[in-house]
Each structure stands twice: as structure tokens, then as C-alpha cells.
Amino acid sequence: MMQHPLDDFLHYLTVERGLSKNTIQSYKRDLTQYMNFLENQEGVNDWDRVSRTHIMKYLYELNDKGRSRATVARLLSSIRLFHQFLIREKVAGQDPSLHIETPKKERKLPKVLSSKDVEKLLSLEAEDPFTARNKAMLEMLYATGLRVTELVSLKVSDLNLMMGFVRCLGKGSKERIVPLGDLARDAVEVYLRDYRSTLIKHKTTEELFVNHHGNSLSRQGFWKILKAVAQEVGIQKEITPHTLRHSFATHLLENGADLRAVQEMLGHADISTTQIYTHVTKSRLNEVYRSYHPRA
Template sequence: MEEDIHDFIHYCQVEKGLSDNTLRSYNRDLTQYIKFLTAQNIKEVSEIDRTHILQYLYELKDSGRSASTLARNISSLRAFHQFLLREQRSTKDPSELIEIPRGEKKLPDILTPKEVEKLLEAADGVNSFDRRNKAMLELMYATGLRVSELCSLEKGDIHLQMGFVHCTGKGSKERIVPLGKIAGEAIERYIHKARPQLMKNRKHDILFVNHLGTGLSRQGFWKILKKSAVKAGLGKKLTPHTLRHSFATHLLENGADLRAVQEMLGHSDISTTQIYTHVSTHKLKDVYHHYHPRA
């Protein structure tokens, strides 16, 4: 069954063009699933039935896994079994009637505009690392890019004079995102005054680099963000997605069209973008209850 997983992951990578993060999730979920089946003396995919899947899910639930983790596992199993059926490695799809649990959607953590300003001011500085960090944070808030998209940007993806960024998102989908003047200026300073020093004579086009002159990792950016948050005196636990959430929420609060925000975020389904309308509504309720005399 390990070979089936290998072939499935290869299919998802080559045929469907899924992101590395999705591939890793599939591989992790399915490896755990096969380990459970092996313990049940299941040796062939043709032996798997709905009962085995339910037993596996109950085991995950009993171990304290969240509804979102269960839902992700079910999605992984469904995709895997549909692949086996399509490739005629199995005559049935035992996951077909398994329902995905509907957990309550958690509202994303965001920063207020004033907190964003503090964060960006905390990144000010004149050395090469300061200029790089400032450019990255300004770019994240200005465009709402995912951290993986940010770290994979190349110099040619930034069009400063025309004011836009070209990025490649999930499933290798490309999109164009507008770039504001302030972020553009920070990036220009980084490219001309900092990047050449950080490159250490290396030859490549990755935009943001580390102290070795190679591409900065997602974990590297996370450390930069946390350090800037501490310096800014923000008492919130920030993740790279916090800036993305703040970008979308602030746009909608200021009257941006939901479809336009969906396009900029690279969401394939507008229902994913609609979570930010709930954040805006939540803020309106706070204002109402605070100021209305009979609230």
C-alpha cells in the first residue's frame, strides 16, 4: 500500500499541480492511515471497507484531534480512494459516504491599522537586514501574499513602475496583485541598497535572501515577524497569516468589493473569502454595543 501512496502523491504533483504543503499533508495523513490498517491486518487496498475508515477516524477523535484535523484527514482519504478507483486498483470507494464534520469556523486573528503601523515602524533601520525585513513586512501587508508565495518571489515578479506583483499560489495558479507606493519604495531600497550585500556574490533571482545569500525560508520570515512584534510592543501572538488576514479585513472595512479581495487573495472559492465579512460584521457589532445607548 506504500507504493499506492507514492503513486498517488506523484499523480497529485505532476497531474494536478498541487502545492508542496498539500502534498506533505496528504503524505502524512495517508502514511498514518496505512499504519493503522496494517495494525488491523489489512494488506491490500481491496480489503478496506467503510468500517475500517470509521474505526480510524474514531481513533483520531479519541486521541484528541480537532474537527478540522478530522475533516482534513477525510479529504485526504477521499482523494486517495478516488485515485485508486480511477486507476482500477480498487473496485469501490469506501470513503464515499463518510461525512466531513462541520466545525465552527474560527474568526482569523487580525491587527488593527494602528497595530500594523507600529509593527512596520518597528522594522525601520538602515542596515541590510533591517531593509530586507521592512520590505518583506510592507509587501506582506500591502498584498496579502501567503508566506510561501512571498519566499518564492523572484526579482522579475516585482514590477515597481507599474505597481504590481506577479505571484504563483496554490495549485500553481498565477495572479497579479496591486502594489502600493510605500511598499514599493521599501522594496526598491532593499533591492538597490541591501540585497547586493546579502547575496555574497551568489547568482540567482530569488528576491528575499538570508545571511548566506540563499532564499529565505518560511521559518526565517516567521522569526523576523515575531522579533518585530516584540520590538513593536504588540501583545499578540502573530503568524505570517495574521498580516494576510489584516490585509483582507482592512480592505473590506474600507469598502472594497468582495470579489476583488477574493482575486487578490487567490481564493478559488468566494466562500473562503467571506470569513472576512464576518470579521467586519463582528467589529460593527462591537461599535454598536459600545456606543448605542440602548444596546
């Protein structure tokens, strides 16, 4: 039987790398699948018996199952980090993943909403605790480009409505400060002043956005709300929480925002991640040109 130091690895990611629960769960899923594969390989009863050939065979199997290049790249990244950890902890003496080339990811352009669709989505009226909360969340998501996990994790203390900004903890527990536009600030003020106390009832809770039980809203809960509102206002295209983040970045760049500033607001560690939005804006410019230029 091979030694399974997965719990130690996950503890290392939590304590020393400071990764989020969602990221830890992703590593756990990836590596559990990898270990299940290795257990069925003949002669692999020790971590030093794992070879480059085993890893390549695993990656080919994933490819045959129709996994995308992005998924295979992510799994290989998990495997690499895990094998480096095994060497560091002296569980293994060699890294079989060392010279395996990462598959190039398909560069898919993110889907964005038009400004008209955004206006539709944000036309929600704050008439009761639920519509007030929903409007505040949607206004904030579009105004800040927060990830949905960051949004539902916000505490009331993370807001500074007087100065017009919100503090959030992003990937790797990195803190960033993001400006809050006037319309989003107004919507959040209405929710806090007039409606949040009705939702939390007699509880004491720090969470900014809560469900009908007065507890923290989940990512899945927010997604259901978003889909329901989109359907209600007549948006036909598929929409996810990330669609608003993509729309936030794209619309800023279309209106002349600096790429570095957008990178900072999105919390991207590498500017190359933010640069995909410049491809989106160029793509949209091409569409406009072809549609309206008489000799296009």
C-alpha cells in the same frame, strides 16, 4: 502485505494536479498515518478489504485523540482522493469512503491586527540590509495579502515596480497579479537598490528575499523575523504570518472593498472562503456599537 501505491499517488498529485511541495507533503503525512492504521487491522491485506467501517473507526480514533474537526475533515479529504486514485489505477474496485459525511468545520474567526498595531509593525526603519529587507517583506505582506510561502518564493523578476504590481504563484501553481501599494513599493525599491547586493554577496540568485547567507529565506526564517519585530515594537498579541494576510483582507472590506476583488487578490478558488472576513468585519462593528452607543 497490502500494495502501497503512495509514491504513484504523490507523483500523480505533482504532475497531473500541479500541487505545491507543501501540499504534497501534507498528503504524504495524512496517508502514511492512515496506512499505518490499516496495517494493524485484522484481515485487511488488500485494498478491496478496506471498508467504510475501517475508515469510520480511524476517524473516531482521531476524534478520541483530540484532533479538531477541521483536521479530521482534511484527513478524510486525503483518504477520499486516495481511494479514487486506487480505483482509477485499478488497484481497488470500490471506494469505501464514498458515503462518509465530512465533519462540519468549526468556523473560527481569524485574528487580525488593529490599524494601530499594523502601523507599529511597519514603523521599522531601513537602516541596514536586515532591517531594509524586513521592512520590505512586512510592507509587501500587508499590502498584498500574500501567503508566507508565496512571499519567500518570489523572484526579482516577479516584480513590476514601475507599474506597481507583483506576480505570484499560489496554490495549485495558479498565477495571480496583485497590486503593490506606494509604501510597499518604496520599501522594496530601497531594499533592492541599496541593500540586497550586500546580502547576496557575490552570488547570483533570483530570489527576492534572502537570508544572511544570501540563500532563499525559509517560512520558518520569516516567522522568526516577524515575531522579533513584533516584540521590538511592543505588539503584545500573538502574531503569525497569516495574521497579516487576515488583516489585509479585513481592513480592505472594512473600508468598502468589493468581496470579489478581495477574493481575487487572496487567490481563493471559492468565494465562501473569502466570506469569513465579512463575519470579522460584522463582529468588529458589533464591538464598536456596544462600546460607543449610549443605549447598547
